[in-house]
Amino acid sequence: MKWLAKKFVKAVSLSAIGIGGLLLIAYASFARQAAAPKMRQVTEPVPASTRFVEEHAHFDEKDPAGSVRSAIAALGRENAAMILFQITPDTFDHPGRYDSEIILNEVKKHPDKLGITGGGGSLNAMIMKSAATGDAGPNVQKEFRARAEELLREGVIGFGEMTAEHFDGFSPYQSAPPDHPLFLLLSDLAADHNVPIDLHMEAIPQDMALPPDLKSPPNAARLHANIDAFERLLSHNARARIIWAHLGSDFTGFRTVELDRQLLVAHPNLYMEIKTDPDAHGRNYPLDRDGKIKPDWLKLFTDFPDRFVIGSDQHYPEPPDADKRWQETILLFNQLPAGVRKKIGTENVAHIYGNAVASFLRAAKN
Ligand SMILES: [Zn+2]
Ligand SMILES: [Zn+2]
Numbered sequence: 001m002k003w004l005a006k007k008f009v010k011a012v013s014l015s016a017i018g019i020g021g022l023l024l025i026a027y028a029s030f031a032r033q034a035a036a037p038k039m040r041q042v043t044e045p046v047p048a049s050t051r052f053v054e055e056h057a058h059f060d061e062k063d064p065a066g067s068v069r070s071a072i073a074a075l076g077r078e079n080a081a082m083i084l085f086q087i088t089p090d091t092f093d094h095p096g097r098y099d100s101e102i103i104l105n106e107v108k109k110h111p112d113k114l115g116i117t118g119g120g121g122s123l124n125a126m127i128m129k130s131a132a133t134g135d136a137g138p139n140v141q142k143e144f145r146a147r148a149e150e151l152l153r154e155g156v157i158g159f160g161e162m163t164a165e166h167f168d169g170f171s172p173y174q175s176a177p178p179d180h181p182l183f184l185l186l187s188d189l190a191a192d193h194n195v196p197i198d199l200h201m202e203a204i205p206q207d208m209a210l211p212p213d214l215k216s217p218p219n220a221a222r223l224h225a226n227i228d229a230f231e232r233l234l235s236h237n238a239r240a241r242i243i244w245a246h247l248g249s250d251f252t253g254f255r256t257v258e259l260d261r262q263l264l265v266a267h268p269n270l271y272m273e274i275k276t277d278p279d280a281h282g283r284n285y286p287l288d289r290d291g292k293i294k295p296d297w298l299k300l301f302t303d304f305p306d307r308f309v310i311g312s313d314q315h316y317p318e319p320p321d322a323d324k325r326w327q328e329t330i331l332l333f334n335q336l337p338a339g340v341r342k343k344i345g346t347e348n349v350a351h352i353y354g355n356a357v358a359s360f361l362r363a364a365k366n
Contacts, residue, residue, distance in 0.1 A: 045327055047079035049334045052345035053357060054083040054326060056161070056198065056245060056273050056311030058170075061096075063317075064103035070317040072113055078326055081346060081361055082113055083316070084353075086198055087120030089163035090171045091128045097121045097171075100156050108155060112360040115353070117198055118156030119186075122147050124163060124174075127183065131176035144182050148189045157356035159186055160198025160243075165226055167202065167251055168218040175220060179232040191239035196271070196352050198311075200245045201226060203254040211252060223252070227259070234267040241269050241352050245311060248276040248329075253283040257296045264304050271352055273311025274301075274344075276332055278323040286332060293335050305340045309348050 059067035071083045085107065090097040099121035107114045126144050130136045148159065164178040176183070178201060190197050205227045210216050234242060247260065263270055276287060286297035293301075301308055312329035333341060350358035 045077050045324070046331060046334070047077060048330045048341075048345065049079075050338065050341040050345045051079055051081045052310050052330070052333065052341075053349040053361070054078070054080050054312060054314065055243075055309040055349050056086050056275070056313050057083050057326075058088060058313065058315045059085050059103055060315070060317060061098045061102050064106045067103065067316050068106040068110065068114065072110060074316065074318070074326075075113060078330065080326075081364055082115065082349075082357060084157070084349075084357075085114065085116040086161040087116075087118060088171050089120045089124040089161050089166055089174060089200060091174060092125045094172050097125065100151060101154065104154060104156075112363065115157045115356055116155075117158040117160035118151035118154070119148065119159045120161045123151075123159060123182075123186065124161075127162070127176050127180055127186075128174055130182055131180055136181040141181070141185055144185060145189065148186065152193055152195065156195075157353055158196045158198060159190060160196075161245065162186070162197060162199050164199060164201040164230070165204060165223065166200055167214060173217075173219045175224065177224070177229045178226055179229040179236070183233050184236045187233060187237045187240035187242070190241070191237045194354055195356075196241040196243055198243045198245055198273075201230065202252045203227060203250060203256075203259060204252055205254050205259070208252070214251065227254075227263075231263070231266065234263070234270055238269050241271060243271045243273055243309065243311070243352065245273045246275045246313065247272045247308070248274055248282075248284075248286050248332075249280065249313070250282045250284045256284055257300050261300055261303070264307050271307050271309060271348065273309050274329055274332065275311055275313045275325065276328045277313065277325045278328045287328075291328075291331055293332055298336075301336055301344070302340055305343045306348060306351075308344045309352065310344060 057071065075083065085103065087099055100116050100118035104116060107116045123144065130140055163174050164176055166174040186197060204223050204225050206225045208223050210219050210221050210223060247255065260272060286293055288294055310329055310333055312325040314324065314326040318324060333344065336344065346361055350361050
């Protein structure tokens, strides 16, 4: 609506310099006509050509029931079998902090269509606090384990969204070494309880200055290397399945095909979510200007068909003033070979999350 307001300001100022009331009316009616269809091009959504699970979505914590309604309503037009909600990674001193409990009862009404991870608003906050204070002693570990087990008892199907490097946005700037003792403990808990960890982490192979298009503060001016530490986390417990979120949404410039490939080869317990946000391409975007998958990314997806899932980071209800993340991600997905789509769409999520997802996908097929 900002655009409309600008048009009116322009019309009013033209009138003020004496061009006359008629022109004002003409401008105002032009503005109304031009704004009427919507600022963004409205086109019919293109559904996935193979059924898929949206493995990384968010919800409005102030309207859990409405968010669930909106996600359920989206399944058909997206050709999605299920949508899994993640909890925004957060810190204790951020007033908007919440965790899975805020929506869990609503999600549990639809176990065949929705699932939810937990810990973004609590376990992640505990890690950030521990990284800041330097206290990762037995009491802190005991409390962390108790909270993780509580979440699992309540019915979360994974730990997420956790972060090791997160730029300021929906939640504050956050940074912690991915091999922090609490991350290592979390990977043991994930392995023992057979649930995955979803990790948001900007790629930083070496210490570097904050990229110039980002602001400090709130972000740190210097960023600490995290890829070696990430590899230590991946090696710590080979039975822990770790999903590195947001491939396609790289804001340091180092989440390249080469880095992803190297880590996938070295760590069989590593998985990656594909997210292409038309409003924020970042660097190393997998699609070219015409929306076609770039050949080196296509080769990565087809070389490791068992290691990717669709995690578009779509928010439900869908924000009316933003392009749809799920749509851009599905336009990428639809270009993959059919056999690869089947794996990335549903089979890999079923493998990563086990029966919390697999049993419902099986049931839906029969
Ligand atoms: Zn994220
Ligand atoms: Zn997210």
